[in-house]
Amino acid sequence: MAKRNIAIGTLLVGMVLGVIFWGGFNWAMELTNTEQFCISCHEMRDNVYAEYKGRIHDLNRTGVRATCPDCHVPKEWIYKIKRKIQASNELYHKVMGSIDTREKFEAKRLELARHVWKTMKETDSRECRNCHEYGSMDYMAQGRRARREHQEGLDAGKTCIDCHKGIAHQLPDMSEEDPSAVLAVKPE
Amino acid sequence: MKNQTAKKPLLAALGLCALLLGQSALAVEIQSLRGENAIDETTEVPEVKRYNKDGQPLPRNYVLQPPLIPHKIDGYEVTIKHNKCLSCHSWKNYRRHHATKISQTHFQSRDGVVLANVSARRYFCLQCHVPQTNALPLVDNTFEPVESVSSW
Secondary structure, eight states: OHHHHHHHHHHHHHHHHHHHHHHHHHHHHHHTTSHHHHTTSHHIIIIIIHHHTTSTTTSOTTOOOOOHHHHHSOSSHHHHHHHHHHTHHHHHHHHHTTTOSHHHHHHHHHHHHHHHHHHHHHTTSHHHHHHOOGGGOOGGGSOHHHHHHHHHHHHTTOOHHHHOTTSSSOOOOOTTTOGGGSOSSOOO | OHHHHHHHHHHHHHHHHHHHHHHHHHHHHOOOTTTTOOTTSOOOOOOOOOBOOSOSOOOOSSTTOOOOBOSOOTTOOBOSSOBTTHHHHSTTTTTTTTOOOOOGGGGBOTTOOBOSSOOGGGOOGGGTOOBOBSOOOSSOOOOOOOGGGOOO
16 A cells, blocks of 8 residues: 555656646746847857847837747748757857857858758758748739749749748858859958 | 049048038038937837838839848848858759749858858848838938839
8 A cells, every 4th residue: 555655656746847847847848949148158159149130030010020940940840950960060159259259250250141041952941931821922912023033932842931031130152052142352 | 642632622522522511501400310200209119120020022113132031031141150041042042942042142251252151241141131110211302213224
């Protein structure tokens, strides 16, 4: 009898602890999924955040915002965990001071941007599509250029990031991708 | 060089005339940005000007006019690292995006040397090309292009 009580007791305690840990875990996940958290590091605040301010996803006619995690952290649980584990790399580079000045950041920027482009390409720009969807776009309400390119893009199997690089931040020197859109002769 | 120094007094005289003429004209017509409002009155808020939606290319009014921008350019950046305009208007990209291609004249340095890419003096597109708003012209204009060179 006593043995059984202990067993049940352990089970109950286990369950309660589980709920607490699970809740705590998810709570921590949510806490680290806010703009406030992202810009608690000056590396993020002084560079990408400063550039994002005032852009369409921060300030627009309807007042709906897309914040850092909306574009950079997946919504689905399993992908979210994966991204959070990857983020430990950011902690390492924070400690190493890899991008702790504007100059260092600019020097590394193309590499970082390429990571993001690659991920978005692989997921068919999943995070953009959490809010925007080809299927829900009223092409007739769009501008002349958007209407044409969205229909062509959809047919050609293109994804948002193919055409909308630099939607939230300044772009790095992409002369390797497209030498025709950079200043050819840089001032010394 | 010599020629220029010889012209100097003449230029100065002309400049002086222009200045005098200009000033007497200004004295009558000058109006501050406040309009005719008294200084202690609040001015009426002018109507907000909106950039036009995307449209067809706009007709050019005279030969060699920098074409006007017939679409919105909110959020487009031209920095030393990247030129958003050229991502559609460069010779490499214009076909794919159905855009007007950048003029060949933009590939020359100021000494007339032909370059392999857009010249730095033509890189900052908005120095000459501007988007349009719903504003009415501030000054009447009766200019008409010569028939033989107007394509519109």
